[in-house]
Amino acid sequence: MIPQSFQYEAPATLAKALSLLQQYGDAKILSGGHSLIPMLKLRLATPEHIIDISGIKGLSYIKEQGGYLKIGALTKESDLEESRTIRTRYPILMDAAKMIADPSVRNLATIGGNLAHGDAANDHPAVMLALRAEIIATGPNGKRNIPVDEFFLGFFTTALQPDEILTEIHIPVKKAKTGGAYLKLERKVGDYATAGVAVQLTKDDQGHIAQIGIGLTNVSAAPMRASNAEAVLKGKSPTDELIAKAALAAARECDPNADLRGTVEYKRAMVKTLTERAVRLALKRAK
Amino acid sequence: MSTKKITVTVNGTSHSVEVEPRLLLVHFIRENLNLTGTHIGCDTSNCGACTVLLNGRSVKSCTVFAVQANGKNIKTIEGMAEGGALHPLQEGFKEEHGLQCGFCTPGMIMRCADLLERNPNPTEEEIRWGISGNLCRCTGYNNIVKAVQYAAKKMQEAEAVPA
Ligand SMILES: Cc1cc2nc3c(=O)[nH]c(=O)nc-3n(C[C@H](O)[C@H](O)[C@H](O)COP(=O)(O)OP(=O)(O)OC[C@H]3O[C@@H](n4cnc5c(N)ncnc54)[C@H](O)[C@@H]3O)c2cc1C
Ligand code: FES
Ligand code: FES
Numbered sequence: 001m002i003p004q005s006f007q008y009e010a011p012a013t014l015a016k017a018l019s020l021l022q023q024y025g026d027a028k029i030l031s032g033g034h035s036l037i038p039m040l041k042l043r044l045a046t047p048e049h050i051i052d053i054s055g056i057k058g059l060s061y062i063k064e065q066g067g068y069l070k071i072g073a074l075t076k077e078s079d080l081e082e083s084r085t086i087r088t089r090y091p092i093l094m095d096a097a098k099m100i101a102d103p104s105v106r107n108l109a110t111i112g113g114n115l116a117h118g119d120a121a122n123d124h125p126a127v128m129l130a131l132r133a134e135i136i137a138t139g140p141n142g143k144r145n146i147p148v149d150e151f152f153l154g155f156f157t158t159a160l161q162p163d164e165i166l167t168e169i170h171i172p173v174k175k176a177k178t179g180g181a182y183l184k185l186e187r188k189v190g191d192y193a194t195a196g197v198a199v200q201l202t203k204d205d206q207g208h209i210a211q212i213g214i215g216l217t218n219v220s221a222a223p224m225r226a227s228n229a230e231a232v233l234k235g236k237s238p239t240d241e242l243i244a245k246a247a248l249a250a251a252r253e254c255d256p257n258a259d260l261r262g263t264v265e266y267k268r269a270m271v272k273t274l275t276e277r278a279v280r281l282a283l284k285r286a287k
Numbered sequence: 288m289s290t291k292k293i294t295v296t297v298n299g300t301s302h303s304v305e306v307e308p309r310l311l312l313v314h315f316i317r318e319n320l321n322l323t324g325t326h327i328g329c330d331t332s333n334c335g336a337c338t339v340l341l342n343g344r345s346v347k348s349c350t351v352f353a354v355q356a357n358g359k360n361i362k363t364i365e366g367m368a369e370g371g372a373l374h375p376l377q378e379g380f381k382e383e384h385g386l387q388c389g390f391c392t393p394g395m396i397m398r399c400a401d402l403l404e405r406n407p408n409p410t411e412e413e414i415r416w417g418i419s420g421n422l423c424r425c426t427g428y429n430n431i432v433k434a435v436q437y438a439a440k441k442m443q444e445a446e447a448v449p450a
């Protein structure tokens with residue numbers, strides 16, 4: 001499959017990339033290309049200009065600084081997998097990175113592209129909802145911080161403006177007694193989730209759940225937060241009964257479509273099971 | 288039709304050429320350079336037959352544009368044997384019957400080259416996850432796992448012996 005012709009530029013700096021975006025009306029950014037190129041090949045996307053930002057220096061890093069885990073937009077899934085910080089302190093991100101696509105795809109796919117694509121089938125959106133991340137967008141007038149709850153607006157639609165580039169992700173730095181997990185059911189390696197559940201929680205000194213975030217993958221038109229499930233557990237001691245109640249709430253509030261991956265009932269049942277398991281694993285990890 | 292000048296090093300040889308931006312890296316390798324060892328299976332980044340090394344990391348060249356490789360190093364299956372001697376992975380596939388029809392083999396070997404570079408002594412499970420993006424319709428994978436174990440052992444022995 002051959003994409004429609006386009007003009008290609010690979011600016012070396014963010015400033016140049018931003019000015020090219022301003023200059024061209026119909027331009028698409030390319031990072032890892034592993035969502036964009038398949039769409040170009042199917043001619044679902046036919047931009048006149050492609051701006052390859054992968055060569056811009058200084059947009060690939062993983063660092064804890066000023067109360068945040070900061071991840072540069074061009075950080076690849078393989079960088080996350082190989083990061084000691086991620087492995088030792090943010091297991092929810094390690095769980096996700098290892099379940100995304102396959103090792104060769106992960107060598108090119110970026111975390112920024114994964115979020116900017118706005119696809120509810122992608123795995124990072126639910127993880128960012130659970131982590132209550134902020135998305136940093138840089139545009140002609142500088143940077144703005146977008147809370148993740150205001151980022152995913154609908155089916156393949158995000159809060160990014162056409163002249164903005166997603167440059168960084170801010171995740172509140174790991175606190176004591178905090179743990180997270182991402183569980184994904186897939187039919188085979190490289191498949192998008194039949195359902196996925198991300199949980200990040202913090203316990204207080206009494207063992208109550210002081211804070212909790214739960215995000216769901218591929219069971220709604222846009223990536224979604226399981227607010228009802230969160231409300232069941234927040235401030236409570238996580239008994240088996242309450243965990244089951246929260247899982248049921250998540251299964252009820254999601255809105256899956258029937259497709260080759262399963263019926264609506266099956267997907268809701270999987271959300272229930274995965275939510276229970278992810279909450280338990282997160283509790284176990286919250287030392 | 289506008290073209291772009293790119294310079295890429297493939298198996299140690301530098302090529303400067305004008306290409307259309309939409310030219311896929313796999314087509315550049317097969318059709319412009321006549322290196323047909325790199326195969327096209329699915330054309331949708333699922334099967335791994337088109338796997339090559341881009342700056343040392345395995346990528347699926349059906350989902351990369353040639354222009355994205357500008358200034359970079361590419362290694363294909365044709366670049367694996369050196370001075371007439373098979374690469375330990377090639378030898379492993381031969382000795383352990385890691386192939387039948389051979390269609391998946393070049394991609395499989397390039398993927399495993401990246402795997403062993405980062406993890407010289409992988410467990411069986413790590414090998415199986417490591418090749419999880421490469422499909423083989425013939426072997427049932429068991430002999431591929433053995434071939435990679437053979438290569439890992441041989442490469443480590445070579446490391447241990449001072450030249
Ligand atoms: C075989 C296969 C299996 C996959 N399986 C999974 C999976 O299981 N889970 C999963 O989550 N993903 C999966 N993916 C998707 C993969 O992770 C994508 O690479 C990722 O979603 C997009 O990242 P990218 O860097 O490749 O973005 P690109 O493809 O380069 O871009 C994607 C979109 O985002 C825009 N964009 C990219 N970067 C920016 C930026 N910095 N600022 C603003 N806009 C930007 C682009 O214009 C484009 O519209 C799979 C892909 C393939 C090919
Ligand atoms: S041809 Fe590229 S992955 Fe199948
Ligand atoms: S040997 Fe035939 S596909 Fe692998």
